[in-house]
Amino acid sequence: xxxxxxxxxxxxxxxxxxxxxxxxxxxxxxxxxxxxxxxxxxxxxxxxxxxxxxxxxxxxxxxxxxxxxxxxxxxxxxxxxxxxxxxxxxxxxxxxxxxxxxxxxxxxxxxxxxxxxxxxxxxxxxxxxxxx
Amino acid sequence: xxxxxxxxxxxxxxxxxxxxxxxxxxxxxxxxxxxxxxxxxxxxxxxxxxxxxxxxxxxxxxxxxxxxxxxxxxxxxxxxxxxxxxxxxxxxxxxxxxxxxxxxxxxxxxxxxxxxxxxxxxxxxxxxxxxxxxxxxxxxxxxxxxxxxxxxxxxxxxx
Numbered sequence: 694x695x696x697x698x699x700x701x702x703x704x705x706x707x708x709x710x711x712x713x714x715x716x717x718x719x720x721x722x723x724x725x726x727x728x729x730x731x732x733x734x735x736x737x738x739x740x741x742x743x744x745x746x747x748x749x750x751x752x753x754x755x756x757x758x759x760x761x762x763x764x765x766x767x768x769x770x771x772x773x774x775x776x777x778x779x780x781x782x783x784x785x786x787x788x789x790x791x792x793x794x795x796x797x798x799x800x801x802x803x804x805x806x807x808x809x810x811x812x813x814x815x816x817x818x819x820x821x822x823x824x825x
Numbered sequence: 826x827x828x829x830x831x832x833x834x835x836x837x838x839x840x841x842x843x844x845x846x847x848x849x850x851x852x853x854x855x856x857x858x859x860x861x862x863x864x865x866x867x868x869x870x871x872x873x874x875x876x877x878x879x880x881x882x883x884x885x886x887x888x889x890x891x892x893x894x895x896x897x898x899x900x901x902x903x904x905x906x907x908x909x910x911x912x913x914x915x916x917x918x919x920x921x922x923x924x925x926x927x928x929x930x931x932x933x934x935x936x937x938x939x940x941x942x943x944x945x946x947x948x949x950x951x952x953x954x955x956x957x958x959x960x961x962x963x964x965x966x967x968x969x970x971x972x973x974x975x976x977x978x979x980x981x982x983x984x
Contacts, residue, residue, distance in 0.1 A: 726903075738959040782944060786946070
């Protein structure tokens with residue numbers, strides 16, 4: 694039986710509000726950081742606030758709210774958390790490696806060179822990519 | 826073989842039931858979907874991860890969850906003070922001992938979902954990973970965290 698939000702017990706309302714505020718607050722701070730941090734490599738850290746505890750807080754709030762209001766255990770939100778966590782690094786690495794490639798090719802900034810000790814030692818050409 | 830990836834099949838069934846609600850009909854449908862999906866996975870022939878000390882997984886999970894909370898707070902503070910340049914961003918190269926692809930993937934997920942450290946690129950030729958750290962206060966400390974806190978545990982789990 695679904696209850697209206699106003700009928701929730703106080704402890705549940707406080708917990709839901711807390712996690713919702715923490716989650717959305719972190720997502721907001723992440724967005725601000727994305728705007729304000731000076732370099733690309735620093736900016737790339739900011740959205741991970743939203744993808745870690747940002748999503749985590751909203752997820753917990755949703756789980757508590759629907760579990761309490763519908764009177765049965767609701768936790769399929771956990772799937773959102775799992776999939777966001779597992780897929781973020783893919784986009785992330787794609788962006789970061791594109792930026793690294795560009796910066797190395799154009800020689801701007803103090804980006805570290807590709808480590809090619811072993812490539813020099815083995816005489817392998819510079820074209821080889823990692824993950825092969 | 827009937828079920829090439831039992832763990833994957835089980836997770837898919839669980840996911841199906843979580844998404845659709847538990848009814849006998851959905852259980853049957855979910856099992857069908859999961860079995861066909863794991864056959865499809867088998868035809869891709871990925872490296873099969875060997876779980877050694879799987880009972881250490883909750884420990885890894887606890888450590889990572891704690892670190893994520895800690896670094897969330899740290900990064901949020903850095904962003905709020907961004908105008909004053911209070912942090913010291915920098916690149917860090919770490920040589921890894923783990924070679925198992927699954928373990929490396931888990932390490933990449935851990936380091937990426939911990940705000941403040943970003944996994945940029947892994948070089949399988951010399952087994953080094955290039956990271957970008959938002960606040961590289963003490964380089965040796967970061968090195969130590971990755972090598973001793975995460976990598977050692979991962980090597981035991983994916984033995």
